[in-house]
Amino acid sequence: MALECFVGTFRSLTTDAVNTDYTLTPGFQAKAGLVFHTGRGEATDTVGGATHRTGIGMFTSTTNRFCCGYMSVDAAAAGSGNEFARGDAICATYATDSTTLDGRIDVQAISATQVTFRVLDVMPVDTTCGVIVWGGTDITNAIVVEFDHTTGTGTMDVTTVGFQGDVFFFMGVDEIVNAPTADAAGAQLFFAACTGSTDEHAWWGGQDQGSASADTGGYCLAGECLLEWGGAINSPGAAGNRAEFSTALSNGFRINKLITTRAGVNCYALVIKGGSWAVNNFTTRTTTGTIVRSSLPFTPKGLIVVSALRAVSTSPNSTVHDQLSFGATDGTTHHVQSHVDEDGPANMEVGTGVDFDKVYQNIDTADAKVGDIDWTSFDSGGWTLTQNDADPVANFCFDITCGNSPAGFDTALMAAMQHREPRVANPVEVVAGGMSPPEFIPT
Secondary structure (H helix, E strand, O other): OOOEEEEEEEEEOOOOOOOOEEEEOOOOOEEEEEEEEOOOOOOOOEEEEOOEEEEEEEEOOOOOEEEEEEEEOOOOOOOOEEEEEEOOOOEEEOOOOOOOOOEEEEEEEEOOOOEEEEEEEOOOOOEEEEEEEEEOOOOOEEEEEEEEEOOOOEEEEEOOOOOOOOEEEEEEOOOOOOOOEEEOOOEEEEEEEEOOOOOOEEEEEEEOOOOOOOOEEEEEEEOOOEEEOOOOOOOOOEOOEEEEEEEEEOOEEEEEEEEEOOOOEEEEEEEEEOOEEEEEEEEOOOOOEEEEEEOOOOEEEEEEEEEOOOOOOEOOEOEOOEEEEEEEEOOOOEEEEEEEEOOOOOOOOEEEEEEOOOOEEEEOOOOOEEEEEEEEEEEOOEEEEEEEEOOOOOOEEEEEEEEEOOOOOOHHHHHHHHHOOEEEOOOOOEEEOOOOOOOEEEO
8 A cells, every 4th residue: 555646847838839748757647636836937946026827726637627826917007917716727827917718738648657738728928837646555536626615604514525535625716606717806816735623724815906006915824724805805904704624524524614705605625535644834944954844653755835925824814915835845856836926016016936946935025035945855754854045034834744654553543643632832943743833742
């Protein structure tokens, strides 16, 4: 029994024709995966001012896939961008502030060893896509489902999954009808992950489309799995829709809606059954040195690191600016993409970054790289990262780790260890499994 993880990239160029294929070779059959991009297209490490076209896609097959994304136009005289959700692609984007699609890439084929992506509509800018793929005999089921965040508060069951999952990834934008759709009146995106109710973590970013000057915000914390800010961002401001994860069900999952000010907002969940998973958090360093995750009940095979490039948020309020770092590694390939959309200038000031050997990248409002983190090793029961370029201030990150269970390990005990309540400790550089802000260690 094994769980396999692969991280790779492909570049889709404006000179590529429709039906151009990009084939990656994980060496195993992909059973689930993520695709991420910010609109940067270089083949080498690059940071600079540019319109961000940030998106995330989830897939389990050539027919079961969804993608969400949003755009903010650099140097626009007012808030200018859009958002979309589609069920016919793994990656999509728009050239301008409109609802007319200008680029679309789909999952074309999945074989015993390869995954192929195909251009259906040529991208408007060169676009580098990061890819994370999971497979192996440990994974026995996986699906991406679309669900409606209904009105009211309280519990809500999503039962279209059809099985009980072990890890849950969530994403969505502020759209109000089923995918595929686009909205030129909004520009925001959220991403979240959990294995249960005590380890859920979420990132959100957005801008107030149409505002007279740049009005952008971001948010990242533990304790929520669904976020939307409604039509206007009004940064800083309070979230309009918030939910927390309650429990996995035999045929899906249950969420607890904390607030719903805008109904009919559809969200998307990738649910995977099998493998070993942990969702935790850490803070970056203001000096160079190592960051260590320990006390995991398995040896990692893959890692995702997500940050809004700020201190942990205070629910339910966003803070200025819209920022993202999204990185991943399988221990061989390391890749991160980032963006910044500055709050306050009369004209929009947006920047993006891409790095091919890091898992975290901090870019500031001057569109300059001011911090990064390398992958160092996967260890027995954890991993080691290295703060290669120190951050100006310590930033909150959440991390998603996958791997195999040790031979003969009690999976029920593993679940109990991951979901036990933590106790508060003083900030330390060594981080243990199950931690929450500011730094927690397991009891």
